[in-house]
Amino acid sequence: MPALNLYANDPDGRADAPLVILGPALGAPASMWDKVAALLAADYRTQTFEHFGFNGAPVLHDSFSIGDIADAVVRLIDDVGVDKAYYAGDSISGAVALELARRHPDRVTAVAAVCSVARRIGDPSMAPLAATVRAEGTAARAGDIGDRWFAPGSQETHSAEIASLVEILSGADDETYARYLEALDAHNVGDHLDEITVPVLAVWSEFDTGDGEGKMRLIAENVQRGTLVGIEGAGHTPPLEQPEAVAAALRTHFRAGA
Template sequence: MIALAFTEPIGPEDAPLLVLGPSLGTSTILWEGVVPALATSHRVVAWDLPGHGASAPASDAFSVDGLADAVAEAARALGADRIRYAGVSLGGAVGLSLLLRHPSLVERAAILCSGAAIGQPDDWHARAAQVRAQSTSSLIVGSAQRWFAPGSIARHPELTGRLLHVLQDADDESYARCCEALAAFDVRARLGEISVPVLAAWGEWDAVTPEASAREIADGVRDGRTSRIVNASHLAPVDAPAAVVAELSDFLDERGR
């Protein structure tokens, strides 16, 4: 089983458990701008990918399904038999895998800036090779351009800078293995198996997982809806935290459905 580091729960002990998943190259700080608001009505935890943030480096290859199983095990260890989930990019892919592999655990999921398949396998393998040869430092400029909406770095200089440092400090081999997991991830043919409510949201400026990726998810599951997050790119919780809080709060509130 993959060992993933989780934050300490924040919020009322008797509130629903909300699990937050990261984008590749980031850590739990991705969610810092939204956790305080979400924790008023949820018990909130976030987790780090292998070799990122507080999680130990990966010693073996792993899959998106393996990450989903590790998240499910950790959630159950926190005493939850039902959870709510929100994840960005790779964290969103893990959310879809959770819905397929642990359907009785997840009661609803928000899949942000993600897809049922993300990018092209050859591109992920090429990025894995680049990181093994040149380290994650070689990705800083390109990631900053993909991750953040125009003006976002100027608006959030401290948080965006910290996230780029997380990328630089990530374990190279673990990052490469995450790329290989994404290369193999494709659940488009299985979306119809997902029956719980799913929100698929995209960032207005996101070129990695644009509107079409979100609509494919929402149209494929049995109970899906989409949302456009204005002034956001691939890391919507950083670019537009208030908008993300509003979307998640509305969606995660059972009375709103």
């Protein structure tokens, strides 16, 4: 398969400011980072991208890996015209953060993984979920997104964001979504965390699904330079629910890693 090129939005901010690339959760648009980007604007230039098959980005039906996405992030850094960048990613884009730090430590100054996971060999297979998406479509994953991704009570406080996510996920390309799940299923960066020398911020949130804190603690405690931060009042997408807290955590981490 040819090298991947990300469906990137235009960078925002001063051309001379340090670059921060922000990766969305799978099924969410890049705009999930808009409020965080605005809060970082005084100090950083921000760049976002859309996942393939979502929100206008082209579909991708060939198999690919999380490493392929990490390599594509490096090409995005090249396209912006800088040597190094900071990177933060939510959910699957947090897995990209870890792989980016592992494969390309010379191209990132520091990374952050938000409500993500470092899968290891032997973790439960995601193949059944990929099969469900192929059989029933992404709409089957969208109906309860408010309950799965947000803190309790968010149906009232974040109704517009939830409605937008439901629409985007329902309209996403089924095969591309399944390919992302298979890429994550094969990603065993959790067995290689001790190889990561780049500073890593692992962010968990109060209402994330499963053992969110435990997953992020595993990352923070096993990379060479890890920091663990918790965000209250948020579910799986804290940049949408608690942008001030996320921006503050990123700014502190990036300054420490500079």
